[in-house]
Every structure is written in structure tokens, then in C-alpha cells.
Amino acid sequence: MFTYVCLGTNNLQRAVAFYDPVMAALGHQRCDTTSEPDWDGWVGWGTYIDEGRIEVALWLCAPFNNQPAGVGNGTMVAFAARSWAQVQAFHQAALAHGGTSEGEPGLRVHYGPDFYAAYVRDPDGHKLAAVCRGILSPTI
Missing domain, CATH: 3.10.180.10 (2,3-Dihydroxybiphenyl 1,2-Dioxygenase, domain 1)
Known part of the structure; x- marks a missing residue:
């Protein structure tokens, strides 16, 4: 059903310090994006392959519109x-x-x-x- 889920963050370093242990508790490791030149500012956990498709990962990044990240009521x-x-x-x-x-x-x-x-x-x-x-x- 999903390709990926992306959540906005206002502080990627703080978010990574939270999500690394939280996702590890569920058995998910950080996605390897070292071969992706345009992925600076993105961090993900879970399955990820991209061109070979199998994605379904949780990604964090700053919002594209440069506005502060917010949360959705009911999300x-x-x-x-x-x-x-x-x-x-x-x-x-x-x-x-x-x-x-x-x-x-x-x-x-x-x-x-x-x-x-x-x-x-x-x-x-x-x-x-x-x-x-x-x-x-x-x-x-």
C-alpha cells in the first residue's frame, strides 16, 4: 500500500538521536543512502532499495517549503x-x-x-x- 512515509522535522540531529534507538527496538536499521548524492538532509529506517523498488521506509527531513515542520491533528x-x-x-x-x-x-x-x-x-x-x-x- 505505501511506498514510504515521510515526517518533517525541525532538528534532524535531534530526530535521528530519537529514531535510531526507537526504530532499533522494533528491529529496523537506518537506510543506507551513501550512494545517493541528493539525499543530504534525509534519514530513513526500514527497507529501502529504490530503483529495484522494495521501498517502505520511514523518512525524516526538513519540509520542502522551508516552513517549520508541524504535526497533523489526528495523524x-x-x-x-x-x-x-x-x-x-x-x-x-x-x-x-x-x-x-x-x-x-x-x-x-x-x-x-x-x-x-x-x-x-x-x-x-x-x-x-x-x-x-x-x-x-x-x-x-
Whole structure:
């Protein structure tokens, strides 16, 4: 469905310091753009190939119109987690690196009996979630 998701930031260095550990908690590494001459000011995580297509990555950059980056009311990016532990690690990493909590890790049974999620805001105010489905209790 998506080729990529791009979020605007007012401070790329601060955003990278937040997203590196948060995305690593979900198993995503930074995209390699070293062979891309026009990608200065862009940082991404997740899958990325481009000309061979398979994209689906989260990208951060300053807005193209040179105006301050803002957040959309009602906008949220939700990432898939493979376990409750990944959801918890996502939440902990976000809080440890300048994010704020918008919802502690836990079951949200109003979305389904297996909907385990945590919600945060990044340092620019973007709302993010990590969601694990298909598990009814934590595995030990």
C-alpha cells in the first residue's frame, strides 16, 4: 500500500538521536543512502532499495517549503511489533530519547482481544505507535 512515509522535522540531529534507538527496538536499521548524492538532509529506517523498488521506509527531513515542520491533528504512524517485549522496548526507548508517552504499553481490547500497543510522541510532536497483534499474553 505505501511506498514510504515521510515526517518533517525541525532538528534532524535531534530526530535521528530519537529514531535510531526507537526504530532499533522494533528491529529496523537506518537506510543506507551513501550512494545517493541528493539525499543530504534525509534519514530513513526500514527497507529501502529504490530503483529495484522494495521501498517502505520511514523518512525524516526538513519540509520542502522551508516552513517549520508541524504535526497533523489526528495523524499517527503505527509500526508493527513482533512481541509485547518489542512494544515495551519501543516505549522505553522513546521516553529515554526525548519522546513523551501518549499511552503506556498494554492491551487495548476495544480494538481487539490481541491488540497490544504503546503510544508516544517524538521530539517534533509526531504521534507514533507500536502494535503487536496475534498474542494474547506475553511469552516468557
